[in-house]
Amino acid sequence: MRIPLRSAATLGMAATCAAALAGCAATTSDTTSTASRSTAATASSTPSAAATFPMTVKAGNGAVTIKAEPTRIVSLSPTATEDLYQVGAGSQVVAVDSDSNYPADAPKTSLSGLTPNIEAIAKYNPSLVIASQNSGGLVAGLTKLGIPVLIEPAVTTLGGAYAQIEQVGQVTGHAAQAASLTASMKRQILASVAKAGDDHRGLSYYWELSANPYYSVTSATFVGQVVALFGLTNIADKADKPADGGYPELTQEYIVTAKPQVIFLADNEATDGGQTPAIVAKRPGWSGIPAVQGHEVIGLNDDVASRWGPRLPQLVAEIARAVEQAAQQPAS
Amino acid sequence: MRRRIALVAAAVFLIVAVLVAAFVGAADLNPLATAAALLHLPSSLDPLDRAVLFQIRLPRVVLGALVGGLLALAGAGYQGVFRNPLVDSGMLGASAGAGLGATLAIVYLGGTGPGTVPVAAFVGSLAGVAAAYATGTAASRHTVLGDGVATLLLAGIAVGSFLTAVQTFVLQRSASDIAAVYNWLLGSLSAASWQQVTTILPYAAVSSIAILLHGRHLDVLSVGDEEARTLGLRPGVTRAVVVAASALAAASAVAVSGLIGFVGIVIPHVARRLAGPSYTSVLPLSMLLGAGFLVLADTLARTVLSPAELPIGVVTALVGAPAFVWVLRGTSHVGT
Numbered sequence: 001m002r003i004p005l006r007s008a009a010t011l012g013m014a015a016t017c018a019a020a021l022a023g024c025a026a027t028t029s030d031t032t033s034t035a036s037r038s039t040a041a042t043a044s045s046t047p048s049a050a051a052t053f054p055m056t057v058k059a060g061n062g063a064v065t066i067k068a069e070p071t072r073i074v075s076l077s078p079t080a081t082e083d084l085y086q087v088g089a090g091s092q093v094v095a096v097d098s099d100s101n102y103p104a105d106a107p108k109t110s111l112s113g114l115t116p117n118i119e120a121i122a123k124y125n126p127s128l129v130i131a132s133q134n135s136g137g138l139v140a141g142l143t144k145l146g147i148p149v150l151i152e153p154a155v156t157t158l159g160g161a162y163a164q165i166e167q168v169g170q171v172t173g174h175a176a177q178a179a180s181l182t183a184s185m186k187r188q189i190l191a192s193v194a195k196a197g198d199d200h201r202g203l204s205y206y207w208e209l210s211a212n213p214y215y216s217v218t219s220a221t222f223v224g225q226v227v228a229l230f231g232l233t234n235i236a237d238k239a240d241k242p243a244d245g246g247y248p249e250l251t252q253e254y255i256v257t258a259k260p261q262v263i264f265l266a267d268n269e270a271t272d273g274g275q276t277p278a279i280v281a282k283r284p285g286w287s288g289i290p291a292v293q294g295h296e297v298i299g300l301n302d303d304v305a306s307r308w309g310p311r312l313p314q315l316v317a318e319i320a321r322a323v324e325q326a327a328q329q330p331a332s
Numbered sequence: 333m334r335r336r337i338a339l340v341a342a343a344v345f346l347i348v349a350v351l352v353a354a355f356v357g358a359a360d361l362n363p364l365a366t367a368a369a370l371l372h373l374p375s376s377l378d379p380l381d382r383a384v385l386f387q388i389r390l391p392r393v394v395l396g397a398l399v400g401g402l403l404a405l406a407g408a409g410y411q412g413v414f415r416n417p418l419v420d421s422g423m424l425g426a427s428a429g430a431g432l433g434a435t436l437a438i439v440y441l442g443g444t445g446p447g448t449v450p451v452a453a454f455v456g457s458l459a460g461v462a463a464a465y466a467t468g469t470a471a472s473r474h475t476v477l478g479d480g481v482a483t484l485l486l487a488g489i490a491v492g493s494f495l496t497a498v499q500t501f502v503l504q505r506s507a508s509d510i511a512a513v514y515n516w517l518l519g520s521l522s523a524a525s526w527q528q529v530t531t532i533l534p535y536a537a538v539s540s541i542a543i544l545l546h547g548r549h550l551d552v553l554s555v556g557d558e559e560a561r562t563l564g565l566r567p568g569v570t571r572a573v574v575v576a577a578s579a580l581a582a583a584s585a586v587a588v589s590g591l592i593g594f595v596g597i598v599i600p601h602v603a604r605r606l607a608g609p610s611y612t613s614v615l616p617l618s619m620l621l622g623a624g625f626l627v628l629a630d631t632l633a634r635t636v637l638s639p640a641e642l643p644i645g646v647v648t649a650l651v652g653a654p655a656f657v658w659v660l661r662g663t664s665h666v667g668t
Contacts, residue, residue, distance in 0.1 A: 213523075213643075244640065256359070257380065
């Protein structure tokens with residue numbers, strides 16, 4: 001479930017996509033300076049203030065005006081679905097895409113965020129559509145129907161992730177909940193990082209997106225930055241080249257000789273490659289890797305590890321547990 | 333004489349390719365220590381480096397040689413059987429069937445375990461060819477296209493399109509698997525292991541021997557079905573045997589490497605250019621050249637951007653296409 005970035009990276013398009021969209025989400029509170037100055041003021045006012053519609057926000061697809069508090073929301077992005085429910089807008093959601101598997105009670109449909117069908121979306125008579133990418137003419141099509149659509153693309157920084165959650169809160173009339181959610185996320189993440197201590201700094205890690213071929217992430221990516229909170233060194237950084245957009249394909253030879261001390265598997269679950277720590281240990285030639293010898297191969301929750309939503313503290317906690325353990329291993 | 337020189341040259345090419353491939357890689361192993369380890373002499377390689385050499389690099393080189401040889405040989409076999417220089421190892425629904433098999437395995441079985449996708453691709457590839465062959469043979473009884481060859485090829489195109497459509501349909505319904513499926517379709521030797529080598533070796537041996545034994549038959553067949561018949565050959569039987577053997581060869585290769593293009597169509601032409609059009613030399617030469625070519629291509633794939641890796645299909649086409657054009661220069665006897 002890491003679709004957008006990974007498939008794009010595979011097709012060699014991630015550079016454009018990531019670079020172009022990176023900044024967008026981070027600028028949530030920079031409301032547009034156009035037409036209605038009053039709405040702009042409202043939108044960027046303190047989170048505790050009651051939301052006033054219409055409001056104009058700046059999303060991945062530019063300035064979007066939302067006329068009234070949306071009561072029929074369609075989410076085509078698993079991250080946005082998590083955002084919506086966690087900021088308290090769950091009751092306004094009428095349909096989510098086929099990949100939105102969290103929370104379990106979200107109204108999952110066969111709608112697709114990758115190959116969206118405008119008619120199928122319109123059938124839900126949405127007052128707001130949120131997606132992570134503008135594929136298949138989504139924005140143009142919905143705009144023709146007068147349906148406002150927000151593109152909330154994959155972020156590249158933690159700040160971007162918080163800003164996106166706050167924007168989702170803002171446009172759904174739950175700005176205050178969103179603000180306290182992000183505040184709590186920040187607290188939890190800081191606590192995890194603090195609790196892990198300092199002994200692990202400098203440990204090297206390999207983050208596996210897929211096996212055969214072996215795709216990884218560099219420190220420039222979102223997950224790379226999340227791991228960097230702990231001061232670990234990323235073995236994929238040496239393989240970075242612009243065309244990969246931070247998602248290089250590594251040779252096995254390199255992975256093994258780089259001797260990573262921790263391995264994170266984001267292709268761990270059965271539906272997603274099924275590369276469990278046990279399978280990794282059995283790969284020919286891998287038994288000598290310090291991470292394998294020290295049992296520091298961590299099977300992550302693949303969904304949490306590929307989204308940039310409210311469950312980030314959970315990902316950070318998983319990483320924290322791993323590095324705490326690894327730091328206790330004798331130096332190799 | 334010319335063909336003997338060509339065969340020796342191709343064998344030398346393969347050996348050089350294998351040696352180069354064994355000595356370079358992202359791991360930057362010391363060449364002297366590597367040589368010592370390869371010769372089972374005392375070597376300064378530490379256990380991890382030895383594991384890299386013997387369990388990661390060498391199986392990949394050997395698998396590359398096998399896959400390249402099989403693809404080129406299957407391509408040459410098909411070109412002979414169909415008397416058509418544009419045919420390659422993925423014809424007759426072979427690639428499309430393998431693609432569908434792999435997609436089904438990835439989407440519905442999660443692609444788990446090392447065995448699922450290769451087996452599915454292998455079965456899919458053979459099933460694709462069987463379907464195309466059955467359809468084509470049935471249709472050729474009512475055809476207006478002269479002999480059965482064209483009908484068979486057209487049936488292959490129809491079956492291939494159909495299977496690809498099914499594959500695309502399945503994939504569209506499971507967008508989260510697009511990356512995994514694309515990676516497979518691009519072809520790769522990145523997960524090569526001795527286990528893969530030993531798994532395909534029996535199929536590779538049987539199919540290669542069967543094809544290689546039919547060089548003379550293919551030469552006779554090249555004059556046309558009627559003429560071949562007067563020379564005592566049963567074209568239908570020869571065709572069935574060579575198609576079956578080529579399908580088996582291609583399916584074994586595809587099962588462990590995904591869809592690697594270019595080798596199956598181009599290498600036989602290089603072989604013809606070197607040693608003339610007789611299939612008694614084109615077949616063995618294609619096998620040697622294909623093996624050497626893919627080993628070199630894979631070496632580039634894993635070293636050019638080291639420690640990152642390029643999809644091997646990119647290398648085979650990027651390096652192979654210009655080389656092929658150069659080979660074609662002034663070639664008058666391309667074709668059958």
